[in-house]
Amino acid sequence: MQRNIEDRLGFLGQFSAVSRVEIRAQVGGTLTAIHFKDGDIVHKGDVLFEIDPEPYQIKLSEATAQLESANAKLALATRELSRAQQLQQADAGTVENVDQRVADQHAAQAAVDAAQALVRDAKFDLDHCRIVAPLTGRIGNHLVSTGNLVAGSRAATSPTTLLATLVSMDPVYLDFDMSEGDYMAFQRAREMAGGDVASKVDISLSDETRFTHRGTLDFVDNELNRASGTIHARAIVPNSDLLLTPGGFARVRLAVSTPRPVLLVPDAAVLADQSDHIVLVDGPNDVATPKQVQLGDLRGGLRVIRAGLAPTDRVIIDGIPSVRPGSKIAPHAGTIHATSDQG
Template sequence: MRELDTRLGFLGQFSAVDMVEVRAQVGGTLTGIYFKDGAIVRKGDLLFTIDPVSYEIRLAQEQAQLEAAKARLVLADQELHRIQEPKQNDAGTAQNVEQRTSDRRAAQAAMDDAQARIRDARYDLDHCGITAPFMGRMGTHLVSLGNLIAGSRAATSPTTLLATLVSLDPIHLDFDVSEPDLQTLSNYRALTEGALPSNLELALGSDTAYARHGTLDFIDNIFDRSSGTIHARATVPNADFRLMLGVSERQ
């Protein structure tokens, strides 16, 4: 890193900007694995499938309940309309209208509930296929075909870890800054009225040329007295996927 005509040398380690544990939101038998261990996947790529039959059955049942609720609502509308006709002027009409109105509201509520149950059932069915939330590299699959896996929408109950996915581009470079180097950065900040030095030059492995560039975007707010350093982080483009997580690099 060149600042104030001085190169400050650090040894850093790459880490993912995003990492996710791939878990199911519904439970069932694992019926498909659609990636190779260590492969690069794109956002939306299908990773796993769960047997959908039980969820298809539930959706069909809820759709049948909706049809029944619609029929009850139609009948309630007809009964209410009939009793509200002018010729219905007997002494019990007001009470009957109130009862039919209540029946109609109950029928409408039942239909609304059936529609909500259909959305719920369809949500479960749609999540029998587990897709990649972003582009990245897959780890190894941790569950084999035919296994019964546990799923939960909000992870309120134990769920089965299927695999891990880490992002690749850009990538984070984590490193520690010594107290003297931190002072140099502070001096730079004072001279530039608060701006942080941002441009980093990186050398990969045993390379002597600083051929890659990154951006310093974070310095921690607590100095670690036990190690005499403070943690910092840069973001580095990695369009060719050459940079690997956990590898140490110089900057």
């Protein structure tokens, strides 16, 4: 039978998360609550951990009191400046007095700005007593139990306590390595097709015999690894059902040509002839005639014939063990069955 197929390369790949986050506190204190079960799917913004907020509530109250005091001093300085300006206009005050009151008002305003910053700083710490999920994904096991004292740091300038890890699940990456030969075939195919090929990736999981998943090649590294002679590549794969797990392995099939017509025959119809391969065809006078062929890979349970057969050849597919080259045959029409090309 004749079908349109594309050349493919096969690799072994491993899934990895697009994003992996270590959950750490930005403030220190006693851990008072954990709001997830180990292994849960959590959503961005969900509260994961709570740290005792009381010390930070006290800090916020102190900062708020300082702000109120600074506002009162600013109001007094503003009134005194207004009186000094009125006296100057009535020739009862000096320029120096007005300048002093202006400086006092500016100082009071600066004190208000500093107090407002302290309030924002205290509010930041208080807000971060509740640690939320930065992205949607699957969370690992909690590494600290409630009641323990955890260390936090806003910019990680000091050691912090690792609370849990969170990985994104949809989509996921599939990482694999290409040999130098496969990479050159990939590059040649991409060059000939103007970059339109070698982007579709078919995937078969460890418990599957068919390539039932599909991804898109989105990255090829910029140099070959000198030690292994391979180059790293990566596909991105949708995972809406969360079946694919970071760390798992899968077979990868990468298309490196545009579809073209080829002949396919049942693999059982291909016979070994020393170092070559032959198929038997219905020759003149219904005589079994051998034809040497060049084989390709298996597609849908059928063997690709790259060369040696013509579309008009009638290949013998039944009774192969009893048919010998040169023997007389009684030909009849048969049917070649192919499974899905995802197989």
